[in-house]
Amino acid sequence: MPQTLSPSELSAHNTVASLWIAIDGDVYDFTEFAPTHPGGLSVLLQHAGKDGTAAYNAVHSSSLVKSILPVSKHLGRLSSPPPPGSPSPSPSPRETTPTKPPLSSLISVNDFRLAAHTFLPPKTLAFISSAATDCHTHRRNSTAYSEITLRPRVLVDVSAPVSLKTTILNQPVASPIFVSPTSLGKTVHPDGELEIARACKELGGVAQIVSTSASFSVADVVRAAAEHPSASDDPVPIFLQLYVDKHAPNTEALLHSLTHPDSSSTPNNAPLIKGVFLTVDAPVPGKREADERVSASASLPPSTTTPMATQLTPTTDARGSALGRLMASYISPSLTWRRTLPWLRARLPPDVPLVVKGVQTARDALRAADAGADGIVLSNHGGRSLDTAPASVLVLLELQRCCPEVFDRVQVFVEGGVGRGTDVFKALCLGARGWAWGGGCFMEGVRRVLEILNDELVTTMKMCGVTSLDELHPGLLNTRAVDHLVPESVSEEHPYAKWRRSKI
Numbered sequence: 001m002p003q004t005l006s007p008s009e010l011s012a013h014n015t016v017a018s019l020w021i022a023i024d025g026d027v028y029d030f031t032e033f034a035p036t037h038p039g040g041l042s043v044l045l046q047h048a049g050k051d052g053t054a055a056y057n058a059v060h061s062s063s064l065v066k067s068i069l070p071v072s073k074h075l076g077r078l079s080s081p082p083p084p085g086s087p088s089p090s091p092s093p094r095e096t097t098p099t100k101p102p103l104s105s106l107i108s109v110n111d112f113r114l115a116a117h118t119f120l121p122p123k124t125l126a127f128i129s130s131a132a133t134d135c136h137t138h139r140r141n142s143t144a145y146s147e148i149t150l151r152p153r154v155l156v157d158v159s160a161p162v163s164l165k166t167t168i169l170n171q172p173v174a175s176p177i178f179v180s181p182t183s184l185g186k187t188v189h190p191d192g193e194l195e196i197a198r199a200c201k202e203l204g205g206v207a208q209i210v211s212t213s214a215s216f217s218v219a220d221v222v223r224a225a226a227e228h229p230s231a232s233d234d235p236v237p238i239f240l241q242l243y244v245d246k247h248a249p250n251t252e253a254l255l256h257s258l259t260h261p262d263s264s265s266t267p268n269n270a271p272l273i274k275g276v277f278l279t280v281d282a283p284v285p286g287k288r289e290a291d292e293r294v295s296a297s298a299s300l301p302p303s304t305t306t307p308m309a310t311q312l313t314p315t316t317d318a319r320g321s322a323l324g325r326l327m328a329s330y331i332s333p334s335l336t337w338r339r340t341l342p343w344l345r346a347r348l349p350p351d352v353p354l355v356v357k358g359v360q361t362a363r364d365a366l367r368a369a370d371a372g373a374d375g376i377v378l379s380n381h382g383g384r385s386l387d388t389a390p391a392s393v394l395v396l397l398e399l400q401r402c403c404p405e406v407f408d409r410v411q412v413f414v415e416g417g418v419g420r421g422t423d424v425f426k427a428l429c430l431g432a433r434g435w436a437w438g439g440g441c442f443m444e445g446v447r448r449v450l451e452i453l454n455d456e457l458v459t460t461m462k463m464c465g466v467t468s469l470d471e472l473h474p475g476l477l478n479t480r481a482v483d484h485l486v487p488e489s490v491s492e493e494h495p496y497a498k499w500r501r502s503k504i
Ligand SMILES: Cc1cc2nc3c(=O)[nH]c(=O)nc-3n(C[C@H](O)[C@H](O)[C@H](O)COP(=O)(O)O)c2cc1C
Pocket: 127, 128, 129, 141, 180, 181, 182, 183, 211, 212, 213, 214, 241, 279, 357, 379, 380, 381, 382, 383, 384, 415, 416, 417, 418, 436, 437, 438, 439, 440, 441
């Protein structure tokens, strides 16, 4: 006999920490599922603690909820189900004035992600948290790490302090963890990318990659870092993430301005950037349905300008309102290994490294090395581009299995799967030089997030019996649970399925 729950019991569970919704008279606990809801957490929050029957039935079949949630999450029957869509007795968090939780109460990256869902405006949230179609890659980026287990060494003296200092593309940095480019920083924080630069400085010089579609120019970001008072005087290495413009002269002008600045911007007219990360995993925008669904006018901050890219006004079209898609229409879809890399190389001073961001196979890692790239980022845009592309840590394993020599030819970085210090540890053990974090989602507390990740990395190292980054190696991991998912050769043929023209 199922338990009976009253509407007031239901209404008490109206937050990300405890998120219950009634559907067709049954009460379900969505708390664990909510962060991975393909339509976005914010939609579930709108119905948290209430009867969501009408909204649910408008988009889902009645059986779906039962197949998605385990039986244990079906909590019981609602005693007197209110008519669909009727207001709940107590207001949901969305109906009250949202307040930001104190930073000190957030102690993990996931805490930040959940907190963002409680106070960011719907459109901002949809833009930063959405991923492509069913979000499989987005999820697998992190679950693949959890399938890889650690092999700790015990009774090792780990009393020595751990230094995370290393180099990235010849630049000294305070940590192998650095900040990925995320566009339109102002949608999250009025100072957007400037705030990230300040945090990177306070942490003793963490590398920051600034998006072509950033809310501030690279020159502004460099200045913000330089002018920010901080106990550490170590410089913040700032890199440009490059989307090549359909109108190539725009890109040429941008690169020229960053590599040949006037003396008012940098001493000795040195390049403003320490390198260029060319993004190659988004020749066309991914289909991010949560972003398409929320109207462009839904509480978007007034300023969504991109000083380094073609200006566009977010709007709505027949496919929806995705900010990511509408703002990306300046990006060229016609880049190639043969034309684009030599063209870019010729436009950069020899000491400004070029990195290919978005490599997803061993074959393309070799192509990047052959094309003279200095580094590659194994990335799928955080699952925002092509759903069911492989989790990036699996591509790292693919390189180890199929073309280990590539680690001697280019610096290999990994990103995707915002997570834990243990994830960073695993990527470093597998030969990654650095691990980039998609910082845009949490601009507000970027310093604290980086501190948490660094702290978790150090704890993991000590628990595994190592006190220096040089001591990390694959033998500290057990990858058997995912080894069967890793391709066995760089061949681009399928291992057994053969293409044949139909004879029928
Ligand atoms: C809000 C947002 C904006 C992004 N903008 C860009 C961008 O302008 N250029 C780019 O190369 N990648 C962009 N990315 C992808 C990130 O650089 C990175 O690949 C991804 O966030 C890594 O996955 P993670 O978020 O799971 O750490 C963006 C990601 C997010 C979440």
